Amino acid sequence: MVAGLSHRRAIIVGTGQAGLAVAAALSSEGLKPQHDFVVIDAAPKGARSWASRWPSMALLSDARHSALAVRRLPGDQRRHPRVDEMVDYFTFIEAALRVETVWGTRALGVEHRGNGSTLLLSTTAGEVQTRNVVCATGAAAHARIPDWASALTVPGVILHSSEFQHPQLVPTEDVLIVGGGNSGVQLARELAASHTVTLSTRTPRRQRPATRHTSGVEERTSWLSRKRRPEPVLGDSYHQLRRSGVRLKPAVGSVEGALINFVDGTHTQPGSVILATGYHPGDDWLPESARTDRSRRTMTGLPGLFVAGMPGYGGRGSDTIAGVWRDAAAIANHIINRP
Secondary structure, three states: OHHHHOOEEEEEEOOOHHHHHHHHHHHHOOOOEOOOEEEEEOOOOOOOHHHHOOOOOEOOOOHHHOOOOOOOOOOOOOOOOEHHHHHHHHHHHHHHOOOOOEEOOOEEEEEEOOOOOOEEEEEOOEEEEEEEEEEOOOOOOEEOOOHHHHHEOOOOOEEEHHHOOOHHHOOOOEEEEEOOOHHHHHHHHHHOOOOEEEEEOOOOOOEEOHHHOOOOOOOEEOOOOOOEEOOOEEOOOHHHHHHOOOEEEOOEEEEEEOEEEEOOOOEEOOOEEEEOOOEEOOOOOOOHHHHHOOOOOOEOOOOOEEEOOOHHHHOOOOOOOOOHHHHHHHHHHHHHHOO
């Protein structure tokens, strides 16, 4: 397998939206998959990260803003695509690009070797030499778990939102959802039909109609105060959730076994807890210097190592399907023009 990966012009790590966007951009520059570049992914064959999302989940953006530049989603462009549609869509894009993803191969690290432009990519299949490496392992790769969660005990279940699949996974009548962003709001809306729901949110968020969402709902910086504003919630507002029976509480302050104390002095003992507390990006396998020295968009402190689909490297909107194309085009241009 290592022989089949070595001495390519580029290796793309990750075959989600970012990886396929880079593959499409490289193809548009005349590079051929499997010959000039290859794509690897740590997941078992065909097990895209999208397939792990809860089935009833719908994208915040409509179909028009939920597709890569190479091909739009079929059907009504005003609808909000479901997860299963996106899995099928990315599988179709992979086939249309003639990309044969090398599944089950995880990237472990990357470093520069010698005096030339060669990079050494360490993988679970062995070490691979290449001129360019693209990290496309996602802005939401690892669940972010609060420190206090390890001290929490409940009679039901404790799940991160990435583990939620359907309401039947929550065996108790009541559930506390921690996190007032879009995932927490969507979960609260879905579970309110069958459970008694409490939603804990650290920072009040503005509400914006889902019809106004395009390519991103990320944090913004106020031009007046220069303080970062959290992303708005789309669709249901907190007021609408209250009308549906959802109880709203402030941030969790501390945990004592089954007792959760909120920062306003109130407390609760929930039957189950869902942590809609976000994610860490999938750049943990990159060297420290690459993560701290970011000279230009998508570039790192290691020449030949690029990052696609992460706002910390590409800027606002890079973690969205529509926005990642800007990263992909920039990376393709760098690779084509790099000696």
